[in-house]
Amino acid sequence: MAFLGKAAQRVMACRQTLSPLCRATTRCYSSQSTHTTEKSVPYEKILKQEDGLSGPTKPLPKSADVVVIGGGSLGCQTLYHLCKLGMTNVVLLERDRLTAGTTWHTAGLLWQLRPSDTEVELLAHTRNVISSELEEETGLETGWIQNGGLFIASNKQRLDEYKRLMSLGKAYGIESYVLSPAETKDLYPLMNVKDLYGTLYVPKDGTMDPAGTCTTLSRAATARGATVIENCPVTGIQVKVDDLGVKRVKAVETAHGTIQTPCVVNCAGVWATKLGEMAGVNVPLIAMHHAYVVTERIEGIQNMPNVRDHDASVYLRLQGDALSVGGYEQNPIFWNDVSDKFAFSLFDLDWDVFMQHIDGAVNRVPALEQTGIKSTVCGPESFTADHKPLMGEAPEVRGFFLGCGFNSAGMMLGGGCGKELAHWIIHGRPEKDMYGYDIRRFHHSLTNNNRWIRERSHESYAKNYSVVFPFDEPLASRNMRKDPFHQVLQEQGCVFQERHGWERPGWFNRGGPAPVLDYDYYGAYDVPKNTDYKYSEILGKEYTFDFPPHHDVIRDECLSCRNAVAVFDMSYFGKFYLTGPDAKKAADWLFTADVNKAPGSTVYTCMLNKRGGVESDLTVSRLEPSPLEEVLCAYYLAIGGGVAQHNWSHIQAVLQDQGFRCTLIDHTEDMGMISIQGPKSRELLQEVLDSDLSNDAFPFSTHKIVNAAGHKVRAMRLSFVGEMGWELHVPKESCLPVYHAVMTAGAKYGICNAGYRAIDSLSIEKGYRHWHADLRPDDTPLEAGLAFTCKMKTSIPFLGRQALEAQKAEGLRRRIVCFTVDEKVPMFGLEAIFRNGVPVGHLRRSEFGFAIDKTIGYGYICNPDGGVVSPDFVRSGEFTLERMGVTYKATAHLKSPFDPENKRVKGIYG
Numbered sequence: 001m002a003f004l005g006k007a008a009q010r011v012m013a014c015r016q017t018l019s020p021l022c023r024a025t026t027r028c029y030s031s032q033s034t035h036t037t038e039k040s041v042p043y044e045k046i047l048k049q050e051d052g053l054s055g056p057t058k059p060l061p062k063s064a065d066v067v068v069i070g071g072g073s074l075g076c077q078t079l080y081h082l083c084k085l086g087m088t089n090v091v092l093l094e095r096d097r098l099t100a101g102t103t104w105h106t107a108g109l110l111w112q113l114r115p116s117d118t119e120v121e122l123l124a125h126t127r128n129v130i131s132s133e134l135e136e137e138t139g140l141e142t143g144w145i146q147n148g149g150l151f152i153a154s155n156k157q158r159l160d161e162y163k164r165l166m167s168l169g170k171a172y173g174i175e176s177y178v179l180s181p182a183e184t185k186d187l188y189p190l191m192n193v194k195d196l197y198g199t200l201y202v203p204k205d206g207t208m209d210p211a212g213t214c215t216t217l218s219r220a221a222t223a224r225g226a227t228v229i230e231n232c233p234v235t236g237i238q239v240k241v242d243d244l245g246v247k248r249v250k251a252v253e254t255a256h257g258t259i260q261t262p263c264v265v266n267c268a269g270v271w272a273t274k275l276g277e278m279a280g281v282n283v284p285l286i287a288m289h290h291a292y293v294v295t296e297r298i299e300g301i302q303n304m305p306n307v308r309d310h311d312a313s314v315y316l317r318l319q320g321d322a323l324s325v326g327g328y329e330q331n332p333i334f335w336n337d338v339s340d341k342f343a344f345s346l347f348d349l350d351w352d353v354f355m356q357h358i359d360g361a362v363n364r365v366p367a368l369e370q371t372g373i374k375s376t377v378c379g380p381e382s383f384t385a386d387h388k389p390l391m392g393e394a395p396e397v398r399g400f401f402l403g404c405g406f407n408s409a410g411m412m413l414g415g416g417c418g419k420e421l422a423h424w425i426i427h428g429r430p431e432k433d434m435y436g437y438d439i440r441r442f443h444h445s446l447t448n449n450n451r452w453i454r455e456r457s458h459e460s461y462a463k464n465y466s467v468v469f470p471f472d473e474p475l476a477s478r479n480m481r482k483d484p485f486h487q488v489l490q491e492q493g494c495v496f497q498e499r500h501g502w503e504r505p506g507w508f509n510r511g512g513p514a515p516v517l518d519y520d521y522y523g524a525y526d527v528p529k530n531t532d533y534k535y536s537e538i539l540g541k542e543y544t545f546d547f548p549p550h551h552d553v554i555r556d557e558c559l560s561c562r563n564a565v566a567v568f569d570m571s572y573f574g575k576f577y578l579t580g581p582d583a584k585k586a587a588d589w590l591f592t593a594d595v596n597k598a599p600g601s602t603v604y605t606c607m608l609n610k611r612g613g614v615e616s617d618l619t620v621s622r623l624e625p626s627p628l629e630e631v632l633c634a635y636y637l638a639i640g641g642g643v644a645q646h647n648w649s650h651i652q653a654v655l656q657d658q659g660f661r662c663t664l665i666d667h668t669e670d671m672g673m674i675s676i677q678g679p680k681s682r683e684l685l686q687e688v689l690d691s692d693l694s695n696d697a698f699p700f701s702t703h704k705i706v707n708a709a710g711h712k713v714r715a716m717r718l719s720f721v722g723e724m725g726w727e728l729h730v731p732k733e734s735c736l737p738v739y740h741a742v743m744t745a746g747a748k749y750g751i752c753n754a755g756y757r758a759i760d761s762l763s764i765e766k767g768y769r770h771w772h773a774d775l776r777p778d779d780t781p782l783e784a785g786l787a788f789t790c791k792m793k794t795s796i797p798f799l800g801r802q803a804l805e806a807q808k809a810e811g812l813r814r815r816i817v818c819f820t821v822d823e824k825v826p827m828f829g830l831e832a833i834f835r836n837g838v839p840v841g842h843l844r845r846s847e848f849g850f851a852i853d854k855t856i857g858y859g860y861i862c863n864p865d866g867g868v869v870s871p872d873f874v875r876s877g878e879f880t881l882e883r884m885g886v887t888y889k890a891t892a893h894l895k896s897p898f899d900p901e902n903k904r905v906k907g908i909y910g
Helices: 007-024 043-048 073-084 117-138 156-171 181-187 210-223 269-279 351-364 366-370 410-427 450-462 486-491 521-526 534-541 551-563 583-590 641-658 681-686 732-749 756-766 801-810 871-875
Strands: 066-069 090-093 149-153 177-179 198-202 227-229 234-241 247-254 257-260 264-266 285-295 306-309 314-319 322-327 373-384 390-393 400-404 494-499 502-508 566-569 574-579 602-608 614-622 634-639 663-666 671-677 703-708 711-716 725-731 752-754 814-821 832-835 838-849 854-862 879-883 886-893
Touching: 066 073, 073 090, 073 117, 073 210, 073 400, 073 410, 090 210, 117 156, 117 210, 117 410, 149 156, 156 177, 156 198, 156 832, 156 838, 156 879, 177 181, 181 198, 210 227, 234 269, 264 269, 269 285, 269 373, 269 400, 285 314, 285 351, 285 450, 306 351, 314 351, 322 351, 351 366, 373 450, 390 410, 400 410, 450 521, 486 494, 486 502, 502 551, 502 566, 502 752, 502 756, 551 566, 551 752, 551 756, 566 732, 566 756, 574 583, 574 641, 583 634, 583 641, 602 641, 614 641, 614 711, 634 641, 634 725, 641 663, 671 681, 671 732, 681 725, 681 732, 703 732, 711 732, 725 732, 756 838, 756 854, 814 838, 814 879, 832 854
Parallel strands: 066 090, 066 264, 090 227, 149 306, 264 400, 566 752
Antiparallel strands: 149 198, 177 198, 234 247, 247 257, 285 322, 285 373, 306 314, 314 322, 390 400, 494 502, 566 671, 574 634, 574 663, 602 614, 614 634, 671 725, 703 711, 711 725, 814 854, 814 886, 832 838, 832 879, 838 854, 879 886
């Protein structure tokens, strides 16, 4: 069986000769292991046909501290790390045998570089566990092979992306090299390099053996006291309601007995959704077919690095003296019903779908043209709406944790994620910033929306190998959540961004409306492809690592705000009320700042976790006392929309754990919010509002109920951009009349609409933090320059205070620093920071500041010697930033370079 010259002939040959082979193949071949996976059967049949199994491999215990369900990569890694953290009464239940689910057919590739600092750290831990830790602990080999990795670039944009990864890698000590086509040929003689632009070579990448790894993990865990039980499907999850009305895990049911437990970890892969249903938990993932073929022996392929040719959407994994060939297509096959159709060995590989990968592989390694196919490997992979895993405690049921939805990256991310999940279970939160993986990132209205799950998961699969551009936006499942201003802003050319279902303004196109259309699946599945799609065309022009073509539009929005006045629609912000008999106690404990000031005050504050990390920054407004006798305090919380659902869950968990008698009420959908900012904002709003807006009558950081064009609104004097301005929090039905009144009055002042691209630039210019960019759950307020938000001079206890006191006494081991670059060069974050030629960190966030006319970046730096990072350490260093392999001299600032005395927010201009 050989690959033939023409694609059509190959498809014909495959249909005639390979489909029967595919049907007959039941093994996952590996050069490191003889592990095979026999015929798998549907989940319900496992539950009903007990006679087809030998029964549990061990007796079930009566109780356990934690029950992990699923014996694949994540389940085994989580079990192992729970044991390493000291837990022994832990059980892993596997319905069949270890790795018999999704893990058995994984390619087992490990790449060290990803466009995320957190993922680079997670991958590093997996590599350490697989390549050395497990073998040292158990004396068993995991099957790790360090043969290196090679990323193929067929164009400049792709190579620029790889250069960004290379620069980030330097901050972590990861060895990588950009190679020319000729150098690539020397490294990989069998490769066709005629159409290459360049490559990125990472010598210490490698491959893992799924079976060997999971077996070794399970043995290491059992040696530490864990119990691993195979052939034991779970039939139910018992949930109880406690005295406060909170749902909690009670027990795990099987056909062979029930295990009492307060904690379940759902590592069930493509079955995770069904397992979630047993406990009333939404698990938003979908299964899709994924396949690869294993070739016959290829002379000269031994010891070659693994290859990712993203532009051809194909990977080539070294498999001894052969290759595994697979990839990701724009028309993947949905596994519509796992329970009814899940049967690996009966799955026919669809050659019409798969041939695009064969074409790409033959082009890259021409020797494959005359190489036979040894086997086909087929199975389902679970994909999620944003191409990130689902982890953490489910918001619906306390004690129900997720470790699933890994988008084909479960093996490579398994070690890092297993460690974080174990820490999450034991200590209540992970060590690293795992917000991007936290199930609580999704709004509850989306997690059971089948259209959103299907469309977005399809797009995440189809774009698995796409270049990760700074300003990319999804096209799938848009317009799920729209605020009252959406239509009127769209008519004025608004180019919307999508954030957790919300359509929020990105920037305003001068070429007129650019509406987002229904998803066309990129023309797959006979869905007509959208034509004359203006929004998609605009988005395509933004696909660059240079300044985007609409850079000047963002500039005009920013400078209008700095010099006159701009209006920002910020309605996607979370808007919550905290009220109840214990509201004051709850506020004291939840918030770092003293928010118990006089009614009418608004305070910028943080919420922390036990380790002192920032779960959110927000504003808290003290409301007038309720006429109800028992409600003496109430607060209005405004939280950035991207983190609102996460914060809702965080606050609820704190209230439950502390037993506070409080109610948290969500009014996000009931209210809109516009922010009017700039030197002319007071003059403009004085014509719209019926309240005196002078500094004496309406000082900064206060709020009032006022009339705006005959409508009652809550006006807050605040700024996220460093200018004098007010936010108007408006009931939904009053939004458009108030907006039109503002725009009408503002015409003579030169008012303009502005979006979040402008906010990003204006806020970084002023030195304001951006949550989940330069402010994350693994950053403390002291490190982030937000000590002023903490009531450390009072005796009032608050969540995380002890950790901050300890950190303050010890001294900061890392600190956020502002950098400016005189050269007009675009930076987007992830650029390496060097002090005196030594890497000390990387940029978390970067934008161009139009008022100071410089690129600005913020990043956390550490002392290479492990010492304290003092202000003198910053002042005494010479700093450079590396962008895509090129270094630029940078100036370090300990204060914002724009309006460092904060005069403008106070209305002091000139």
